Amino acid sequence: MISVLYVDDEPDLLTLGKAFLERSSALSVDTSVSADDALKKMKSTHYDAIISDYKMPEMDGITFLKIVREEGNTIPFIIFTGRGREEVIIEALNSGVDFYLQKGGNPRFQFAELKNVILKAVKQKKTEKALLERERKFRAIFDQTFQFIGLMTVDGTLIEANRTALQFSGVNESDVIGKPFWETPWWSYSKELQESLRAAVKRAATGAFVRFEATFTATDGTLRFFDISIKPVLDETGNVILLIPEGRDITDRKRAEDELREQYQELIKSKESLIRSEELYRNVIDTQTELICRFRPDGTLVFLNEAYCRYFGKKCADLIGKKFRPKIPAEDQVRVREHFSRLTRDTPISTIDHRIIMPKGTIRWQRWVDRAIFDQEGVLTEYQTVGRDITDVKLAEEALNNSKSQLNSILKGSPIPQFVIDRDHRVIHWNDALEEYSGINAEEVIGTTQHWRAFYREERPCMADLLVDGAIEKIPEWYKGKYAKSRLIDDAYEATDFFPQMGERGTWLYFTAAPIKDDNGEIVGAVETLEDVTERRFTENALKQALKKLKLLSSITRHDVLNQVTIVRGYAGIAMTDTHDPAVIDLLSKIDSAGSTITRQIEFMRTYEKLGMDEPGWYNIGTLIAKLNPENVSLTCACNDIEIFADPMLENVFFNIIDNAIRHGERVTSIAVHCEVGPDGLTIFVEDDGIGISHDRKERIFEKGYGKNMGLGLFLAREILTITGISISETGVPDRGARFEMHVPKGAYRNPKKQ
Numbered sequence: 001m002i003s004v005l006y007v008d009d010e011p012d013l014l015t016l017g018k019a020f021l022e023r024s025s026a027l028s029v030d031t032s033v034s035a036d037d038a039l040k041k042m043k044s045t046h047y048d049a050i051i052s053d054y055k056m057p058e059m060d061g062i063t064f065l066k067i068v069r070e071e072g073n074t075i076p077f078i079i080f081t082g083r084g085r086e087e088v089i090i091e092a093l094n095s096g097v098d099f100y101l102q103k104g105g106n107p108r109f110q111f112a113e114l115k116n117v118i119l120k121a122v123k124q125k126k127t128e129k130a131l132l133e134r135e136r137k138f139r140a141i142f143d144q145t146f147q148f149i150g151l152m153t154v155d156g157t158l159i160e161a162n163r164t165a166l167q168f169s170g171v172n173e174s175d176v177i178g179k180p181f182w183e184t185p186w187w188s189y190s191k192e193l194q195e196s197l198r199a200a201v202k203r204a205a206t207g208a209f210v211r212f213e214a215t216f217t218a219t220d221g222t223l224r225f226f227d228i229s230i231k232p233v234l235d236e237t238g239n240v241i242l243l244i245p246e247g248r249d250i251t252d253r254k255r256a257e258d259e260l261r262e263q264y265q266e267l268i269k270s271k272e273s274l275i276r277s278e279e280l281y282r283n284v285i286d287t288q289t290e291l292i293c294r295f296r297p298d299g300t301l302v303f304l305n306e307a308y309c310r311y312f313g314k315k316c317a318d319l320i321g322k323k324f325r326p327k328i329p330a331e332d333q334v335r336v337r338e339h340f341s342r343l344t345r346d347t348p349i350s351t352i353d354h355r356i357i358m359p360k361g362t363i364r365w366q367r368w369v370d371r372a373i374f375d376q377e378g379v380l381t382e383y384q385t386v387g388r389d390i391t392d393v394k395l396a397e398e399a400l401n402n403s404k405s406q407l408n409s410i411l412k413g414s415p416i417p418q419f420v421i422d423r424d425h426r427v428i429h430w431n432d433a434l435e436e437y438s439g440i441n442a443e444e445v446i447g448t449t450q451h452w453r454a455f456y457r458e459e460r461p462c463m464a465d466l467l468v469d470g471a472i473e474k475i476p477e478w479y480k481g482k483y484a485k486s487r488l489i490d491d492a493y494e495a496t497d498f499f500p501q502m503g504e505r506g507t508w509l510y511f512t513a514a515p516i517k518d519d520n521g522e523i524v525g526a527v528e529t530l531e532d533v534t535e536r537r538f539t540e541n542a543l544k545q546a547l548k549k550l551k552l553l554s555s556i557t558r559h560d561v562l563n564q565v566t567i568v569r570g571y572a573g574i575a576m577t578d579t580h581d582p583a584v585i586d587l588l589s590k591i592d593s594a595g596s597t598i599t600r601q602i603e604f605m606r607t608y609e610k611l612g613m614d615e616p617g618w619y620n621i622g623t624l625i626a627k628l629n630p631e632n633v634s635l636t637c638a639c640n641d642i643e644i645f646a647d648p649m650l651e652n653v654f655f656n657i658i659d660n661a662i663r664h665g666e667r668v669t670s671i672a673v674h675c676e677v678g679p680d681g682l683t684i685f686v687e688d689d690g691i692g693i694s695h696d697r698k699e700r701i702f703e704k705g706y707g708k709n710m711g712l713g714l715f716l717a718r719e720i721l722t723i724t725g726i727s728i729s730e731t732g733v734p735d736r737g738a739r740f741e742m743h744v745p746k747g748a749y750r751n752p753k754k755q
Contacts, residue, residue, distance in 0.1 A: 002122055003046065004029045007038045007064065008053040008080075017051070020111035027115065035064035042068075047075060049118050054081035054088060062088070062095055069096040076121035080114060098124070102346060109342055116351035120369065148226070148247030154240055156181045156201040165247065170219040181245060186216060204230040204243050213250070225251045291366075291387040297380055299323040311389070313359055327357040340383070343372035353390065365394040418529040420516070421464055425449045428525070437530070455499055455509075463493060463513035464526035487645075487747030489514050496533065508537040569595040616724050618643045618750070621684065624651050625673055630662055638674040639684065645748040647723045656713035657686050657740050665690020665738060682744040692734040701730065724748060 004021065006029050008014050014031040021027045030045065032038040035052070036059060050068070052061040065077050079092050082103040089100050098121045101114060148168065151160035158181050166173065169186055176184040182197040193214060200210040211229040218224050226247045233242040291311055293304035301319050309316045312326065328336055332354040339352040353367045368387040375381050417437045420429035426449055430442040438454035445451055452459050463483075466474055472493075475483055479495045486492035492514035500506040510533045516525040569592050576588045622640030629635070635658070644650070654673075661668050668690035676683050693701065700706050704715040718728050725745050732739035 001028050002026055002048045002118065004049050004051060004118060005032065005038055005041065005045075005047040006030070006051045007032045007035060007056075007061070008051075009033055009056040010053070016107065017111060017114070020107065021115055021118075024115055027118065035059035035061070035067075038064065039067065042073075048122050049076040049078065051078045051080050051114065051118070054079055054092075062092055062097075065092065065095045065097055074125065076118070076125050078114070078117055078121060105347065113342075113347070113350055120351055148245075150181075150245045152181055152201070152230075152243040152245060154205045154243065156198070156205075156243070158184060158245075168218055168224075169216060187214075189217065200230055201243065204232050205240055207232050207234070207238075207240055216247075224249055225254045291389075292385070294382050294384045296382055299325055302382065329355050329357060329363070340370065340372075343370060343383075345372075345374050345378050348372040348374070353394075364389055365391045416529050416531070418527060419445075419451055419464075420525060420527045421449075421451065421468060422525045423468060423523065425465055425468060427451050429527075434530070437532070455502070457501055462528060463495060463511060464528040467491070467493070467513050467515045467526045468523060470523065485750075486512060486514070491515050496537075498537075503534070506534075507532060508534040565595045565598050614648045616645055616647050618645055619648075619650050621673070621675070624654055627651065628655060628658055630658060630671070633662060633668055634670040636670070636672050638672075641751050641753050642675050642682070643750050643752060644682070644684075644726070644744050645724050646726060647720050649720045653717040653720050653728075653742075654686070656717045660713055661686075661688040661690060661738060665692075667691060668737075680743070681746045682749040684742040684744065685739060686742075687732065687737060687739040689737045692732045692737050693730055694734050698730045702728070 004027055006014055006017055006021075008017070008031075011033055014033065018029040018031055021029050030041065030047070032041060035056060038050070038052075052064055054061040056064075061079050061081065065079070068075065068077060076098045077096065078099045078101060079097050080101045080103060081088075092100050099117045101117060103110065145162065145164065147162075148165035149162045150158055150165060152158050158176055158179060161173065161176055165186075166176070171185050176186075180198075181201055182194040187194045187197055196212070197214075200212065204210045209229065209231055211227070214226055214228050216224050216226055227250045228248075229246050231244045231246070232240045233244060235241045291305070291308040293301060293308050295301045300321065300323055302321075304316055304319060306316065309319065312324075314324070336352065336354055339350060343350055349369065349371045351367065351369045353365060355363050355365055358364055366387050367390045368385050370383055370385045372380055373382040373384060414431055415433055417434035418429075418431055419427055419434055422428050426447055427445045428447075430440075430445050430451070434454070435441055440454055445453070451464075452462055455462065461469075461474075461478060463475070463479070466472070466478070475493060479497065482497050483493055483495035486494050489512070492512055494510070494512040496508065496510045498506055498508050502509075510531045511528055513526055513528040515523045516527060518524050572588045572591045572595070576585050576592075579585060579588075620640075620643050622637050622642070625635065625637040625639075658671055661671055665688050668688045671686065671688045673684065673686050676685070702714050702718045706715075721728050721742060725748060727743045729741050730738060731741050
């Protein structure tokens with residue numbers, strides 16, 4: 001969509017103009033009642049074109065135009081005014097205006113013409129930028145080649161010289177441009193050579209290719225040999241219109257024949273490359289698609305260009321002086337007649353798009369800019385028209401409209417409540433599911449910034465609004481403790497919140513907002529989707545209450561059992577001190593050992609029941625490792641900036657791994673923790689320099705009850721990690737140390753310092 005800034009001190013005219021222009025989906029119009037206000041808006045908002053009245057208080061339109069141009073801004077600028085004095089028009093043109101339109105007449109026709117002029121101006125500006133870029137590339141080739149290259153008129157006057165030729169002899173453009181080629185400083189050392197060169201230029205002007213050798217004195221004083229050529233450039237009729245002088249350093253050829261061959265081949269390649277570039281540039285110019293013709297009111301053609309003739313498959317000689325009108329479909333003929341009838345002495349220029357029927361029966365779209373030409377008495381004498389084929393543009397617009405229609409249908413019919421806002425926070429989509437859910441019809445909010453009404457009693461930003469503004473730092477202000485960065489969608493955020501005014505008992509919503517970006521990565525809007533999680537939330541709360549009660553019951557029971565076990569072990573201990581019978585002591589010892597085992601199992605139950613009780617969160621690996629301080633063992637961590645999404649009991653995982661290494665590694669003196677990011681996610685390594693773990697035990701160590709003591713530490717570690725999809729395995733080399741690898745999937749790790 002083309003963004004337009006319309007400036008006029010008449011608010012009613014601004015409102016009328018905006019209404020007319022925005023009837024076309026191609027234009028978006030912003031308005032200002034003064035040039036000062038417009039300049040302020042231009043500092044914060046990008047526009048594709050400016051429309052300005054001429055006569056305004058404080059600053060008129062031309063002064064406004066001059067300020068814009070002085071800032072180096074080449075934005076299309078259209079003066080749209082009721083004043084048509086010739087001196088005003090001339091001053092506007094001299095100040096860099098792109099179009100000058102007069103107000104008056106039928107507003108519908110007036111603003112239709114203004115719309116066409118805007119589209120033309122923006123299109124023309126894009127074309128100019130493309131031509132400047134092609135000129136820049138051509139100039140880069142021209143100046144950067146190591147050959148001496150110039151351009152002369154047919155009489156030998158030098159009009160261009162590349163940088164290589166100037167720098168070689170240390171001369172400036174002012175020393176050579178505009179002078180006869182033979183009188184430039186390059187040849188001043190020899191009158192005889194100057195005369196020969198004059199003759200060579202004269203021969204080349206007849207169409208001959210001239211080539212000779214000459215010497216130059218370089219800036220370092222050395223004499224260099226050059227192969228000089230003058231090539232004529234012919235027009236389509238075979239007439240010489242320009243001459244191209246070229247110079248190639250062949251000094252090394254004079255000094256060594258072998259080196260000559262290499263240099264000569266390089267020069268040939270360079271010349272061929274230059275010729276191809278020149279031909280490519282010329283083909284672009286020669287194959288332009290502008291169709292130009294002039295005809296009398298009765299339809300008699302008085303002028304037309306080759307492009308026009310080629311387009312209609314005619315010979316120009318067969319059309320000049322004759323009547324020729326392309327065949328136009330009947331449904332377009334009325335519009336064409338009305339278009340020409342609107343051309344008057346006051347408004348002589350207008351633009352129209354219409355279809356034509358080609359000689360072979362195919363339908364093509366054309367865009368014509370027509371100008372009516374009047375004599376001094378105001379009598380219409382001729383029409384001048386410039387056209388181009390816009391069939392591809394029309395087909396692209398149709399495809400785009402179809403694509404937009406399909407997208408709208410998908411969004412509107414989606415069962416997931418969702419809305420979309422643009423960069424100005426205006427709602428552009430409000431689907432059926434959200435209509436039904438919120439009770440607000442799309443017609444009430446489309447084009448407004450009232451989407452907050454569906455969720456809040458007072459106006460405040462939604463998550464989508466914060467993303468459009470790029471105000472990520474404000475998300476905690478509105479959603480503190482309720483939001484998280486999406487692990488699935490780049491730059492998206494999600495949150496869960498309670499909305500007491502929605503429904504009979506309030507509503508819990510889980511919502512995700514993501515920015516919408518253009519091809520340049522600029523944010524142009526945001527989409528927000530909603531999910532009602534009220535029932536799930538109430539169920540979760542009920543489940544938590546039940547678990548809380550079970551946990552309390554378990555705690556009481558566990559406490560009572562431990563007390564009884566303590567009593568049993570205490571009496572067993574007393575009995576062992578009071579008896580000397582070995583058999584009885586052995587039995588009492590077994591009773592005490594069983595009591596010890598029961599105690600450890602109950603302590604494990606206390607730990608295990610905490611799994612999954614609290615919400616997972618982000619934990620810094622370096623911070624967790626720093627809490628561990630094993631004696632007589634060096635513990636290092638290279639993951640200090642990494643955070644992973646895990647159960648709150650993650651600290652127990654690192655404690656158990658490091659504790660096991662010290663207990664069972666026998667000779668462990670150092671333990672190192674480091675991280676690697678791979679294509680499938682993050683891998684955390686914990687390595688020691690102990691005796692390692694044999695191959696047959698690498699998986700069994702994670703089984704419940706395996707190993708010394710109770711064998712619960714690594715079993716518990718794997719259970720804790722599994723909650724958030726993290727896997728763990730042992731991959732060390734026996735006798736060289738144990739190595740535990742924890743694989744964290746994508747989206748479950750982050751580095752806050754790089755976000």
